[in-house]
Amino acid sequence: MADTGRGSGRRARRARWLAPTLAVGLALAGWEAAVRVWDIPPYLLPGPLLVLQTLWANAGSLLASWWVTVRITFSALALACAGGVGLAALFALSPWLEWSLTPFAVVLQVTPVIAVAPLIMILTDSAEATVLICAWIVAFFPLLANTLAGLRSADAGLRELFRLYQASRWQTLRFLLIPSALPYFLAGLKIAGGLSLIGAVAAEFTAGAAGRNTGLASRILEAAFRTEIPKMFAALLLVAATGVLIHLGFELLGRWLLRRWHDSARD
Numbered sequence: 605m606a607d608t609g610r611g612s613g614r615r616a617r618r619a620r621w622l623a624p625t626l627a628v629g630l631a632l633a634g635w636e637a638a639v640r641v642w643d644i645p646p647y648l649l650p651g652p653l654l655v656l657q658t659l660w661a662n663a664g665s666l667l668a669s670w671w672v673t674v675r676i677t678f679s680a681l682a683l684a685c686a687g688g689v690g691l692a693a694l695f696a697l698s699p700w701l702e703w704s705l706t707p708f709a710v711v712l713q714v715t716p717v718i719a720v721a722p723l724i725m726i727l728t729d730s731a732e733a734t735v736l737i738c739a740w741i742v743a744f745f746p747l748l749a750n751t752l753a754g755l756r757s758a759d760a761g762l763r764e765l766f767r768l769y770q771a772s773r774w775q776t777l778r779f780l781l782i783p784s785a786l787p788y789f790l791a792g793l794k795i796a797g798g799l800s801l802i803g804a805v806a807a808e809f810t811a812g813a814a815g816r817n818t819g820l821a822s823r824i825l826e827a828a829f830r831t832e833i834p835k836m837f838a839a840l841l842l843v844a845a846t847g848v849l850i851h852l853g854f855e856l857l858g859r860w861l862l863r864r865w866h867d868s869a870r871d
Contacts, residue, residue: 650834659838666823666835670842673804673819676732677846680739681793681800687740688747688796689789696755696781697773713745717803721810731808735819738807743800747792754788755781790858797850805843 632652638644639651646654659666691709695702717738725734758780766776808821820839827836 647831647833650837654834655837655841658834659841662835662838666820666839666842669818669820669823669839670846673801673808673821673843674846676736676739676804676819677797677801677850680736680804681743681797683736683740684743684747684796684800685793688744688792689751692748692751692755692785693777693781695752697777702752709745709748712741715741717742718806718810721807725810731818735804735807738810739800739803742803743796746795746799747789750788750792750795751785754785757788758784787858787862790854790861794851794854794858797854798847801843801847801850 636651636653639649650658691705695705720741721734721738724737725731728734728737755777762780763776766780771779804819805821808819809825820843823839824836824843827833827839
């Protein structure tokens with residue numbers, strides 16, 4: 605029975621990777637076939653092979669811009685993690701602090717980042733700082749909300765047990781609330797990772813950054829202005845691939861951290 609269970613688990617893991625790989629491969633093959641059969645010009649819709657060739661031919665400039673976007677994305681995500689988790693812990697320990705500061709957190713969430721990017725640009729007088737702040741804004745609230753929900757999800761019986769043994773607030777937070785909040789935090793991290801990338805690209809569009817030391821959004825705008833559609837698709841491919849890798853990386857991190865004790869990470 606144990607061998608059967610392990611075999612089923614291995615087959616499930618293979619299927620989990622094989623199914624999306626086949627689906628993506630079939631979609632790309634259909635895209636390439638449609639471009640060739642209907643003879644669609646590359647300035648309207650380039651095929652996947654032409655996009656890859658363009659990416660290879662422009663690897664120097666595109667990868668330099670990709671690194672700028674990745675650096676800003678992860679910097680914003682790190683700041684959002686520090687601020688969101690820290691504030692959620694303070695909210696869990698002090699209801700008065702939560703009631704006082706929640707309106708400000710909600711305002712950050714509901715304000716469109718495209719609307720505030722020009723104001724931030726004026727205040728900072730720096731395109732990179734504007735992009736970083738905008739990416740942080742969109743990534744902050746999911747981490748705060750998910751972590752706070754996790755801190756509140758601790759078992760009520762265990763809370764009473766900690767009170768019975770006169771555990772301090774710090775001990776309750778460290779040994780009860782943080783383990784309870786970890787799955788929620790990891791779920792928020794997957795959401796915030798994608799949002800920080802979206803915020804970085806959208807803010808760069810709004811800031812109108814240009815030059816060599818700029819991100820992928822500037823390469824997309826540059827290619828669009830010059831009607832270099834294959835190059836625009838190549839930059840879009842890098843953005844999409846980065847988002848997929850961020851999501852996949854945090855998915856694997858969550859499974860590694862939770863697989864031994866939480867049902868959400870078990871096959």
